[in-house]
Amino acid sequence: MRDVPESGCEFVGYEVRDRVAHVTLDHGKANALSPDVVAALDRCVTLAESAGAENVGALCVTGKPGFLSGGFDLKVMRADPASAGALVTDGGALFARMFASRLPVVVACPGHAVAAGALMLLAADERVGADGEFQIGLIETQIGMVLPRWAVELAQERLSRRHLQLATVGARMYPPREARDAGFLDSVVAPDELSAAAEAAAQRWASLPSAAYAGQVHANRAERIRRLADAIAADRGSGFDVPA
Numbered sequence: 469m470r471d472v473p474e475s476g477c478e479f480v481g482y483e484v485r486d487r488v489a490h491v492t493l494d495h496g497k498a499n500a501l502s503p504d505v506v507a508a509l510d511r512c513v514t515l516a517e518s519a520g521a522e523n524v525g526a527l528c529v530t531g532k533p534g535f536l537s538g539g540f541d542l543k544v545m546r547a548d549p550a551s552a553g554a555l556v557t558d559g560g561a562l563f564a565r566m567f568a569s570r571l572p573v574v575v576a577c578p579g580h581a582v583a584a585g586a587l588m589l590l591a592a593d594e595r596v597g598a599d600g601e602f603q604i605g606l607i608e609t610q611i612g613m614v615l616p617r618w619a620v621e622l623a624q625e626r627l628s629r630r631h632l633q634l635a636t637v638g639a640r641m642y643p644p645r646e647a648r649d650a651g652f653l654d655s656v657v658a659p660d661e662l663s664a665a666a667e668a669a670a671q672r673w674a675s676l677p678s679a680a681y682a683g684q685v686h687a688n689r690a691e692r693i694r695r696l697a698d699a700i701a702a703d704r705g706s707g708f709d710v711p712a
Contacts, residue, residue: 477508489516498538525674530576539583563591572673576666609639617699627651
């Protein structure tokens with residue numbers, strides 16, 4: 469019998485090292501975000517936030533070599549509109565929580581980050597990506613979907629204005645170095661340097677006084693956080709429509 473990690477899900481690892489909570493996603497070929505995985509990632513945020521600033525000063529999320537995530541689990545997305553809508557909205561709530569967290573969030577992107585994988589990048593304080601033949605972006609228009617309003621809010625917050633329409637309406641996909649210019653990533657390193665670069669970034673964020681960090685998040689992001697909450701509440705109230 470396999471041990472269930474602290475996250476409560478076998479596909480999501482959680483470990484605290486040197487005041488950084490490391491979360492690792494390893495779920496199938498494309499690291500899909502299923503309901504269980506989204507719930508486990510949310511639990512990891514709870515664990516990190518409840519540990520106290522003296523024990524955890526930052527959260528660092530990564531995937532497996534080649535994939536941060538290919539997006540929400542297609543089996544669920546194709547099951548029925550209610551299940552798909554619930555997963556998308558729960559994912560939005562997770563990313564909004566990361567964006568508003570009193571803990572800094574670093575995402576180490578080891579490869580492809582598509583759809584919800586790219587949205588995870590937009591929710592983080594700092595994004596470090598591995599260089600390579602990878603694709604990063606919001607593919608929704610290409611596959612006949614419309615981004616929910618909470619996703620548009622994150623895109624408007626983090627993407628370059630030069631790329632916003634191309635990346636959202638145009639569903640343009642970017643290799644890592646172009647994704648940095650677009651605003652999905654902050655830095656790009658060789659794959660074998662990703663872990664060390666993300667750890668260094670997380671340690672820098674963890675060194676900030678926690679109260680000052682939380683206060684600055686409120687000063688910079690309060691209006692966007694409110695808009696995210698309103699969008700997610702509206703989706704829960706009416707049911708997010710996932711086009712065929």
